[in-house]
Amino acid sequence: MKKILFGICGLLCAYVAQAQKQPYQYVKPIIGTEKMGHTYPGATVPFGAVQLSPETDTLSYEQNGKYNGDVYKYCAGYQYSDKTIVGFSHTHFSGTGHSDLGDFLIMPTTGKLQLNPGTANEPQSGYRSAFSHDTEVSEANYYKVKLTDHQITAEMTTSARVGFHQYTFPKSDQSHIILDLISGIYNYGDKNVWTYLRVVNDTLVTGYRQTSGWARTRTVYFAMTFSKPIASYGQKNYDPKQVYRGFWGKFDQTKDFPEMAGRKIRAYFDFKTTEGEKIKIKFALSPVSQENALENMRAEIPGWDFEKVKRDGQQAWNKELNKIAVNTLNEDDKVNFYTAMYHTFINPTLYTDVNGAYRGLDQNNHQAKGFDNYSTFSLWDTYRALHPLFNIIQQKRNGDMVSSMMAHYDQSSLKMLPVWSNSANDNWCMSGYHSVSVIADAIIKGNYTGDASAALDACVTTAKHRSYEGIGEYMDKGYVASESNGNSVSNTLEYAYDDWCIAQLAKKLNNTAVYNEFIKRSENWKNVYDAKSGFMRPRLKSGTFREKFDVLSTNGQGFIEGNTWNYSLYVPHNPEAMIALRGGKKHFATHLDSLFTMHLPDEFFAETEDITREGIIGNYVHGNEPAHHAAYLYNYTTTPWKTQDRVRMILKKMYKPSSDGLGGNDDCGQMSAWFIFSSLGFYPMAPGSLNYELGSPAVINATLNLENGKTFKVTTKNQSDKNVYVSQVILNGAILKRRSITHEEIMKGGEIQFIMSAKPNTKAL
């Protein structure tokens, strides 16, 4: 009886606990912080401009200016296996494979002032501190850790534009807050251009930092305020070229001198603290000015209530995460699901002040009228599934993101839409001009309220920028020649897809001329298909295919982040034609099987970037993006049920609720967006199309709470980890006789039910 009662209680309590547990409580920002995930464990709000997170090392650059693999590890500033924390900085990319940011590193210390960071092996040699994961709490919008060397508990939370630090000090006459203006994240050397700092009064400091990193000409302004008056302060300038010349020498500028400026400055602020005394810091950012940073701070966090700011941010997360209410087979799946959603709602990041001002690509300040301006567009990654996900559950924001891209275009002296937009700069990372995919998809799906015709013009102009990565040649010859650039095949394939997007947009806008031109261009993928080898292959200017060719290799083969096994699948807009050309449905099914089951020798794995060994299945590279649609291609073969199997396998293998749970860079949410779509049972094979390929849902059920007030439900019958096959799909009560659903079907609300089974339904459509 006791046992039975206990059993009942156990079930009940679990039920009650689960009922009371809110989505944000399933978020584990620590997922992906080990090895290649390149996510960060710190605090941020959805799409927040501030990402306040610990740095576990300061290998922000190496001395000889060469690429350093160790630095690559710190794209997000944090590696789970590290034993020390250097400090907490305010800006971080989530999941990138190149690096920048890491602005305004703050570190609280006690004891003798040390202004150098020290080394990981000897943290006592500098201001850094050892820490243990046992003391670490990493939640949505909250991070906490004990800095053991200084006996300080560090806590942080944020609003959209303000980082909020709370440090609990021991009793000490020598408590310090260090503001390291040298520290930063960057793969390729010293990026500091200039820093300026002004102690306005004994609680307020403002200034800015200019860097030339991945973003070449970038300035971040700040306003920093302390909850307790500064007792004294000072700086050390590490630039040997910068001396206090001439009449500057009138002042001892190292101590209590309120104007600091230079290329390599570390500042510090001294306090006396009692046991357990909390010193709080609000640190606001602006892309425009010190004043705007201060205005952002006053607007977003007027008081000093840390718990309220934390709570508000977590409720903001909850609101966003609740857009998909999900039930899963187990807690881990739910953690994975909401953490993936969390990771999809980090980038792009807000790049507008509360008053609407932002810095544009032209380095002028602009006023965002009728939209919030965003930055951090990792478009080669995110056009695939992240922006399509937004077109369902972040419609307003995705419209603003298109407006941001259009503003970028208007400010571009190159007259190009963004390729990889970072803080009022473009770094042109990766291939293609995929902003056209995002724009077409958003307009076709009705999420952009701006001038669609102007958007089409911007797409066309970008796609005709002859001097950009072989576009001229592509326009003349129908392909980028191998001699012209190292990514010639990737470029040709991606341009062809992007051109198809432009054609779809033109069609939507009844622009026949543009449609005809670009639908023709969209067939250019055929020009790099080598029937002899059966693969997409580098082609010479002469028209013949290149002799030198290795189907397993990535480097020097005309591809980027994927060998031809993966890239040859890349005709998302016309898989039927691609499959027909490659030997037909049956042959292609076997080919896909090989992809997932063959062995990629180590020498070739080493060439894939940004992923761990766990990031591949056979020769299918999920940790990179080019073949993200590959599993869904089975839908077009004689063995369509294999999509269901593969998708469930990828979901299980590639996403785990642990620090090393991501097999590759999360890539600003693209990896996570793949997870969300695939967990729900459908996937946007070709953004720009209104169709979603059906796969195999991993959830028990999910309710999509749409911005139009409607709900779209995904339900399952017989769901289990073994029942990965879909024997029947019922849409709004009727059996669905296709392997896709449409955007309209989702957005008008309703229910899609998947009948699950351990065996494939080989008879189903």
Add this chain to the structure above:
Amino acid sequence: MKKILFGICGLLCAYVAQAQKQPYQYVKPIIGTEKMGHTYPGATVPFGAVQLSPETDTLSYEQNGKYNGDVYKYCAGYQYSDKTIVGFSHTHFSGTGHSDLGDFLIMPTTGKLQLNPGTANEPQSGYRSAFSHDTEVSEANYYKVKLTDHQITAEMTTSARVGFHQYTFPKSDQSHIILDLISGIYNYGDKNVWTYLRVVNDTLVTGYRQTSGWARTRTVYFAMTFSKPIASYGQKNYDPKQVYRGFWGKFDQTKDFPEMAGRKIRAYFDFKTTEGEKIKIKFALSPVSQENALENMRAEIPGWDFEKVKRDGQQAWNKELNKIAVNTLNEDDKVNFYTAMYHTFINPTLYTDVNGAYRGLDQNNHQAKGFDNYSTFSLWDTYRALHPLFNIIQQKRNGDMVSSMMAHYDQSSLKMLPVWSNSANDNWCMSGYHSVSVIADAIIKGNYTGDASAALDACVTTAKHRSYEGIGEYMDKGYVASESNGNSVSNTLEYAYDDWCIAQLAKKLNNTAVYNEFIKRSENWKNVYDAKSGFMRPRLKSGTFREKFDVLSTNGQGFIEGNTWNYSLYVPHNPEAMIALRGGKKHFATHLDSLFTMHLPDEFFAETEDITREGIIGNYVHGNEPAHHAAYLYNYTTTPWKTQDRVRMILKKMYKPSSDGLGGNDDCGQMSAWFIFSSLGFYPMAPGSLNYELGSPAVINATLNLENGKTFKVTTKNQSDKNVYVSQVILNGAILKRRSITHEEIMKGGEIQFIMSAKPNTKAL
């Protein structure tokens, strides 16, 4: 008959010519461009933000970072003795002894593109060109020269914020305009921080330049437009650390790439030109933004009419110069007079955009409400005579200058009024806190419409900034001790005078407490007077005077830019007491005679800064400022007429209408302001007082056209170069029984007549 007719015609024509010749036509900007004058020959309008002038060398910094005497020569970018021109840049100080500016050097060339400047000995080795003074025209707001190596005639003129270039090219398929963003003027090494440039379209380029020179954190924005479309363009980046990394390599950024950014960039623009074809460039500056630069350009020079802009600027000069209509004994005197006036109306310089925006000391952008904001305050120099001159003939502007100082104070985290304000920075050059003199003088003379009480507060707070150059010790001990800083005696003397100014202002505002405090402080000069030596002398913390003491030496003696012979005279606010303490009127008269007649040995002359041998008379150093009032001190002795003789001698010896006509740095107009006052027959011994010491006018007559609509006339009888003595002064018809006039007497209009004589009137008061 013929001869007679010719003679009559000669006289008549000369008369007509003189009658038609306007004041601006007497201006010779070339005066002071040789040796130590440090003026520039280029184009500017009164108080203009743009000073467009040739650079004759690019020794803008030397490689080893040490001070370089050769660089010092180029404070204004131009030395008359040089044989080559490197280019034309848009910002120049007039007459300073430290350097900065030289922004945006433009050079037109033909033939093979050369992006390095080349050397003076081999101009063909780079883009520079030989030139001859024979082809040079240097007028108020107009400069012209033939660049012989390129067969290009260069002409330039300006509006307040825009430089207007006009280059007449030969026929060439290879005509270039080089924009050198590396070139700049600075004594102490490489000051470039960052430059950004954007080719907006084929006639418009915008961008900015950041430097850390004499102004530590300075940015100048620009907008540049060509009258003819650019055929092609490019850049070379000279920073070995700045490579086109990663995806930047997608573009050939050296050619026709519209976004340039870096620390060391030279850009060029190519054209094809026909014989005699003019390419015009409008180059606008802004302290705030690229957009404001463009707005400044559109507002000030909407079209392409070079002659109109030149004419408008020259008429603007005429308007200002007409504030004193003068008749002189000869043409040279008139040239000297109007060139001196020209030099007094160059600084401070406008630092506000047409829309009222400017960058403040706090590096925030501000809106100037109700005033124009100014920069370039060389206050240690200009408080003496330049701002007092403005209080008579630039009342409105001087009020705006006080407003600018108050804005500086409000933006100062140090809570200090400006010492030497340059482009939103203070370099704290020289000693004292002389902004209080300028402010007190302006308020006492009724030229500041702002909050006088707030101004007094700012003066008091500045004067009590204990950590600034010994002020704390000065407040505690009544003097700055020799151990405390190298300028201890100068500081004590100048603080005492400044304190007297604060007392005068307090009196004006009926603030008895401040008056009492500062009138007491104003007597501190007595604390550094050593009765034993009869000189002001460094005093130790202990109270005893320093043993080591050399009355002829400047270096290491506690003085700055003046030995104790000069500095011991520095009690402008209480000469009677100073003279009494130093042995009385008769003894002091002899002492003054010695000053003007003794020989300063070469070893000590070498220690005086910023002047040529011609810049001294005996041991009286006119080329520096501390003794600028010395000649007028005779008025307080038993031989008052010697003021008249000395003043006329200084006017003749120190000011000549030639390139080497200035014996020392013009110091932002102070040397020239001394000339104007002294030529008119009166001088402000102690700004803050309403009195002007009478000297000996050098003009035949002069009419001061005051802003209040009244005129004040200075007339003479028996004026000649020999009749330097004043036998009688008649003010508004009545004999004047004092050796001074008051500000009120001038400002209410009227006439002062000086009866001149070859012999002193030893009986006169």
